[in-house]
Amino acid sequence: MHNENRSNRPLADRQELERNAYNAAFSELGLSWHWDEKTYSELQSIAEEEEDRLRTYVETQHRYLLTAYDARFLVNAIREAKMRCYDSALGQRSDH
Template identity: 40%
Template structure:
């Protein structure tokens, strides 16, 4: 069952969202990759997509904040992630016909 998520406090992300983030990083020329562990660590209670990117930037990519405004980067990454997610192109490059459709527990609420 897929449910809508109405607030960041209840946001549910899935592996397709992780792939959408990774695809957005690639499209924007960022050599970043969120593995499953990193993605799960960024999903603290109350964090929406922008808060996840902001947390990653300030902890793992802080050097970029000397040249770029954090909100500029967050906005670009999240906007591209939403485009990719909406297009349905957010699949793992190695996804197969055996991929479980239940891998997404809900719809992201942003």
């Protein structure tokens, strides 16, 4: 349902929504991470696939978590939370 709304939004707007959704997901998962515009942009240039970007971020910035969690588990948890947050934000924006 929301996929249609995503494609109709300007790229910058979609990216800002996505970045904010990541930050909300991090908070929801109890991670004290925050992606500013620069960090998000750098990660976008690393890889096309979301999973690869997240894995790279965890491996380079929070490697210590990999001693307790499998990288795939972390990436999937973040992706799922991000999608919930994104869809929620998208729904709130369409209500206005």
